Amino acid sequence: MLLDLANFLENSPSLYFIRINMLGVYSYVNDVYKNDFNHLYSDFIGKIALTSVHPDDKEICIEASNNCVSNPTKVISVDFRKAGIDGKDIYIRWNLFAIKNEADEIIELGFVGFNITDLFEEKNYHKNTLQKLQAALANSDEAFYFLDANMRVLSFNQAAKNATLHLFNKEIYEGYDFKQSLVPRSDVTFITNFKKAMQGEAYSEENEITFPTGHTIWYKMNMQPTYDDHRHIIGVTLTYTNIDRYKKTTIRLKEIAWHQSHKVRKPLSNILGLVNILKEIQLQEKDQEVLEMLESSAKELDDIIKDIVIKTLI
Numbered sequence: 306m307l308l309d310l311a312n313f314l315e316n317s318p319s320l321y322f323i324r325i326n327m328l329g330v331y332s333y334v335n336d337v338y339k340n341d342f343n344h345l346y347s348d349f350i351g352k353i354a355l356t357s358v359h360p361d362d363k364e365i366c367i368e369a370s371n372n373c374v375s376n377p378t379k380v381i382s383v384d385f386r387k388a389g390i391d392g393k394d395i396y397i398r399w400n401l402f403a404i405k406n407e408a409d410e411i412i413e414l415g416f417v418g419f420n421i422t423d424l425f426e427e428k429n430y431h432k433n434t435l436q437k438l439q440a441a442l443a444n445s446d447e448a449f450y451f452l453d454a455n456m457r458v459l460s461f462n463q464a465a466k467n468a469t470l471h472l473f474n475k476e477i478y479e480g481y482d483f484k485q486s487l488v489p490r491s492d493v494t495f496i497t498n499f500k501k502a503m504q505g506e507a508y509s510e511e512n513e514i515t516f517p518t519g520h521t522i523w524y525k526m527n528m529q530p531t532y533d534d535h536r537h538i539i540g541v542t543l544t545y546t547n548i549d550r551y552k553k554t555t556i557r558l559k560e561i562a563w564h565q566s567h568k569v570r571k572p573l574s575n576i577l578g579l580v581n582i583l584k585e586i587q588l589q590e591k592d593q594e595v596l597e598m599l600e601s602s603a604k605e606l607d608d609i610i611k612d613i614v615i616k617t618l619i
Contacts, residue, residue: 321418325354332413342387359386359394369401373414377403396425448545454503456483472516488514502530502541523552576603
């Protein structure tokens with residue numbers, strides 16, 4: 306079985322397989338590795354392996370190798386770069402393991418790896434995009450969050466940081482589990498709509514909610530799927546706008562409209578009714594003029610109240 310595995314690694318069409326002795330020198334490289342990095346050496350055997358690692362990642366490589374030697378029964382996973390043929394860095398995810406002789410002594414380290422350059426560049430692209438978006442929203446009054454598919458916070462602005470601290474007494478950070486910021490009785494609805502957003506469906510709501518800190522506010526929440534350049538959904542963007550003052554003002558205006566409509570217009574209607582009764586009585590000319598002025602003023606006031614009610618209810 307070990308021979309079959311060794312044969313597979315040596316002849317794999319996509320996996321890199323190299324062996325390095327305890328002096329850090331190549332003792333074996335398979336054809337995939339040799340073909341992708343033949344611009345570094347025409348013959349790898351006998352060359353110091355660390356010279357082909359990106360200068361900024363050499364410490365990572367050394368640390369992983371030492372960890373492998375210290376833990377010979379474990380497989381150590383690590384990412385580090387090498388220079389590609391066009392000068393472009395190639396990112397590789399390596400799995401390191403100890404190779405022993407019959408005396409159970411470590412004689413070599415085996416490296417099995419695969420190219421993750423596309424994955425790394427996509428991740429880096431997302432990070433740069435988020436940083437630009439975060440910078441644009443840094444001074445916004447809207448709380449902005451960008452969540453991954455697991456509802457982990459990838460990016461947020463200062464307003465989001467302030468809101469999370471003020472309303473939940475929690476310090477937000479990259480990787481923060483947004484489910485910690487869901488209020489009971491609204492969490493099921495949020496998660497349902499989040500899953501829909503991950504399928505491409507946007508969602509918006511206005512709601513009044515009481516937070517764990519005791520604050521009750523109205524907010525408007527927009528939930529939008531976020532796409533990469535290939536139109537793949539990579540997460541969900543959330544924006545929260547505090548509309549508490551607006552909503553409470555609107556509610557107060559509706560209360561005023563109700564009072565105007567019911568409590569003020571009722572006595573006004575009574576006055577107009579009395580005017581109609583008095584118009585049936587024979588009055589002196591002077592009294593008739595006063596009655597007409599009273600009727601005109603009452604009707605004018607009635608029109609004003611109607612106008613206020615209509616405008617308040619819009």
